[in-house]
Every structure is written in C-alpha cells, then in structure tokens.
Amino acid sequence: MPRSRKQPLTTPPAEVRPPAQQAENFRRSRCDRALEVAQDYVEAIADLTATLGEARVVDLARQMGVTHVTVNRTLARLKRAGFVNTKPYRAIFLTRAGHQLADECRQRHKTVVAFLHSLGISERTAELDAEGIEHHVSPETLAAFERRLKQH
Amino acid sequence: MPRSRKQPLTTPPAEVRPPAQQAENFRRSRCDRALEVAQDYVEAIADLTATLGEARVVDLARQMGVTHVTVNRTLARLKRAGFVNTKPYRAIFLTRAGHQLADECRQRHKTVVAFLHSLGISERTAELDAEGIEHHVSPETLAAFERRLKQH
DNA sequence: TTAATTTTGTAACCAAGGCTACATTTGCGT
DNA sequence: ACGCAAATGTAGCCTTGGTTACAAAATTAA
Numbered sequence: 001m002p003r004s005r006k007q008p009l010t011t012p013p014a015e016v017r018p019p020a021q022q023a024e025n026f027r028r029s030r031c032d033r034a035l036e037v038a039q040d041y042v043e044a045i046a047d048l049t050a051t052l053g054e055a056r057v058v059d060l061a062r063q064m065g066v067t068h069v070t071v072n073r074t075l076a077r078l079k080r081a082g083f084v085n086t087k088p089y090r091a092i093f094l095t096r097a098g099h100q101l102a103d104e105c106r107q108r109h110k111t112v113v114a115f116l117h118s119l120g121i122s123e124r125t126a127e128l129d130a131e132g133i134e135h136h137v138s139p140e141t142l143a144a145f146e147r148r149l150k151q152h
Numbered sequence: 153m154p155r156s157r158k159q160p161l162t163t164p165p166a167e168v169r170p171p172a173q174q175a176e177n178f179r180r181s182r183c184d185r186a187l188e189v190a191q192d193y194v195e196a197i198a199d200l201t202a203t204l205g206e207a208r209v210v211d212l213a214r215q216m217g218v219t220h221v222t223v224n225r226t227l228a229r230l231k232r233a234g235f236v237n238t239k240p241y242r243a244i245f246l247t248r249a250g251h252q253l254a255d256e257c258r259q260r261h262k263t264v265v266a267f268l269h270s271l272g273i274s275e276r277t278a279e280l281d282a283e284g285i286e287h288h289v290s291p292e293t294l295a296a297f298e299r300r301l302k303q304h
Numbered sequence: 305t306t307a308a309t310t311t312t313g314t315a316a317c318c319a320a321g322g323c324t325a326c327a328t329t330t331g332c333g334t
Numbered sequence: 335a336c337g338c339a340a341a342t343g344t345a346g347c348c349t350t351g352g353t354t355a356c357a358a359a360a361t362t363a364a
Contacts, residue, residue: 023217025283026192030321032284037351040178057312065175070352072313077350089312089359119296131177132184132288141281144271182351189321210341222322224343229320241329241342 029136036135039105040064041074042083045094046102054091108142109134115145181288188287191257192216193226194235197246198254206243260294261286267297 044063048055057075061068075092078084083098094102112134116126137145196215200207209227213220227244230236235250246254264286268278289297 020214020217022196022215025280027217028280029284034350044174058310062172063174065172065179066351067353068312069314069354074351116293116296119293119300121293121296125290125292128177128180129288129290129293132181133285136281136284136288138277138281140277141268141271141273144268144273148271186320208341209343218321219323220342221324221344225321 032135037074038078038081038083039101039135041078042094042098042102043105043109045084045092046099046106049094055093056091060092105134108137111142111145111149112137114149118149184287189226190230190233190235191253191287193230194246194250194254195257195261197236197244198251198258201246207245208243212244257286260289263294263297263301264289266301270301 041060041064044060045055048059048063052059057068057071060075061071064071075084075086078098079086082095083101085093085095109130112130113126116130116133117123121129193212193216196212197207200211200215204211209220209223212227213223216223227236227238230250231238234247235253237245237247261282264282265278268282268285269275273281
C-alpha cells in the first residue's frame with residue numbers, strides 16, 4: 001500500500017497542524033493523572049487524621065496499598081507542590097491548600113458514589129468504580145449528577 | 153504525640169494483615185491503568201484503519217497527541233502483549249485479540265458518551281469526560297448505563 | 305536503662321510513558 | 335534515476351510510581 005493520503009507538500013500553511021481534537025482529549029486525560037495521586041493522598045490523610053488523630057507514613061501505605069517507600073517519595077512531591085507539611089519522623093499534616101483539595105475530593109467522591117448507587121449499582125461496585133471515575137468528572141458532569149440526585 | 157494506636161505486638165496472628173478494603177480499590181484502579189493505554193491505542197488503530205485505509209505511526213502519534221517515539225515504544229509493548237502486528241516501516245495491524253478489544257472499547261465508549269449526554273451534559277464535555285471515565289466503568293455499571301438509555 | 309520492635313528514611317533497581325536529537329528507510333516528484 | 339522530504343527507527347534522558355534491601359531513629363517493653 002502506498003502512502004498517499006496526506007498531501008505532504010500541499011497542506012496549506014494556514015492551518016499549521018490539524019489539532020485532531022481527539023489528541024486534546026487524550027492530553028487532558030493524561031494531565032488529570034498528575035492530580036489523581038495528589039487527590040487520593042490528601043483524601044487519605046484527611047481520613048486518617050479524622051479517624052486516628054494523625055496520619056503516619058505506615059497508615060498511609062496501608063491505606064493506599066503500597067509500600068512506605070512509595071508513600072515517602074510521593075509525600076516529598078506533595079510537599080513541593082504545597083499540599084502537605086512533613087517533618088522527619090513526625091506525623092503528616094495538610095496545608096490549607098491540601099485541606100481544600102481534600103474537601104473538594106471528598107464531596108465529589110460522595111456524589112459520584114451516590115449517583116452510581118442511585119442507578120441500581122451495588123455499593124461495592126459503586127465504591128470501586130467511583131475510585132477511578134471521580135478523577136475524570138468535570139464540574140459540568142458533577143453538576144449533572146447532583147441534579148439527578150436531587151430529582152430523587 | 154505518642155504512637156499508641158496499633159497494638160504492635162498484641163495483634164492476633166490469625167488475621168495477618170487487615171487488608172484495609174480501600175487499598176484494594178486503589179490497587180484495582182492502578183491496574184486498570186495498565187490497560188487504558190492498550191485500549192486507547194487499539195481503538196485509535198481501528199479508527200484510522202477504517203477512515204484512512206491503514207494505520208501508520210505518524211497518524212497514531214497525531215491522534216494520541218504524543219510524539220512518534222512514544223508511539224513506537226508503546227507499539228512494541230502492545231506487540232509483546234499480542235494486540236498488534238507490526239513490521240518495520242510498514243502499517244500497523246490489529247491481531248484478533250486487538251480487534252476484539254477495540255470493538256469492546258468502541259461500544260463502551262459510545263455508551264458512556266450517550267449516557268452522559270442523556271444527563272444533559274454538552275457533547276464536548278461528554279466526549280471529554282468519557283475519555284477518562286470509560287476505562288473505569290465496570291460491566292455492572294455499564295449495564296446500568298445501558299438500562300438507563302433504553303428507558304429513554 | 306537497655307534491648308527489641310516498629311517506624312521512618314535512603315539507596316538502588318525496574319517499567320511505563322513522556323521527550324529531544326540523530327540516523328536510516330521510504331517513496332514522491334522532478 | 336536520483337534527490338529530498340516525510341516516515342520510521344534508535345539512543346539517551348527525564349519523571350512518576352512501584353519495588354527490595356538496608357540503615358537509622360523512635361517507641362515500647364523488660
């Protein structure tokens with residue numbers, strides 16, 4: 001098969017590059033990823049602080065299902081990003097920004113779970129799927145979920 | 153603050169490790185990731201083959217919004233995983249397994265988009281969110297979406 | 305107080321998914 | 335048939351997120 005579908009030299013320079021629309025979707029989806037970890041961690045930290053009084057590395061590791069090494073390195077990044085405050089051998093605390101992020105996430109998580117549940121999905125599955133889905137729910141979609149929930 | 157919440161030595165050996173339930177959710181969510189790329193690629197390859205007659209590395213790169221180098225390396229992995237057949241400097245073809253995966257994904261994608269759209273979400277947002285959400289929709293949840301759609 | 309256990313930290317490795325820079329192959333057009 | 339641009343491949347680097355193995359600090363218990 002010859003290569004003859006792209007007019008390599010005849011493409012008008014006006015449109016430098018067909019942005020392919022779809023590429024943008026993928027790009028956003030990839031960028032979301034960067035935030036997912038931060039969101040999961042601050043949420044877990046808030047949870048642990050609420051239930052245990054403080055959040056330690058081991059607890060976080062158990063909660064996230066990874067080793068303490070991974071937690072450690074991730075916390076370093078979250079610290080750089082301004083979401084947590086840590087001191088060696090001490091408990092982990094959320095910054096103001098961290099608290100805010102945690103609150104948003106918790107609210108969104110609850111909404112997504114409730115929404116899925118309202119569709120007749122089992123609690124177990126709703127919880128499971130929400131964990132992955134919530135990070136990709138835009139404000140518009142979240143609003144639609146809430147609207148549905150209010151309609152009983 | 154002392155560390156006094158975990159009964160380090162008094163934990164009964166019967167339950168070796170409290171699995172923390174939530175850790176499992178995260179674990180699955182992480183495993184899903186491994187499949188997302190494969191799904192996006194086979195879907196794109198199927199698309200390109202359908203619209204252009206064949207799928208080339210450049211097309212794929214444009215579609216995915218990455219460089220051809222990334223595409224190349226990813227294709228090598230997909231080949232190892234048995235989803236595609238490639239030969240140097242030749243077009244990319246899906247294997248039987250690849251086709252099957254692509255079909256499943258296309259169907260699921262369509263369902264998710266239609267479902268979101270049915271909630272009053274704009275087409276643009278539905279498409280955007282679906283890109284991230286679809287990979288985390290379990291069969292049970294997908295079934296619930298379809299049920300809803302049928303109910304008009 | 306001292307010893308043992310847990311917790312935390314650090315070093316070093318791996319795979320995935322990005323990238324740039326450079327080399328090679330293809331195939332189109334003159 | 336030959337040259338040049340586009341497509342493809344390769345080398346090497348970065349970050350993220352995971353690991354194991356080992357070292358140091360902190361807490362608990364004797």
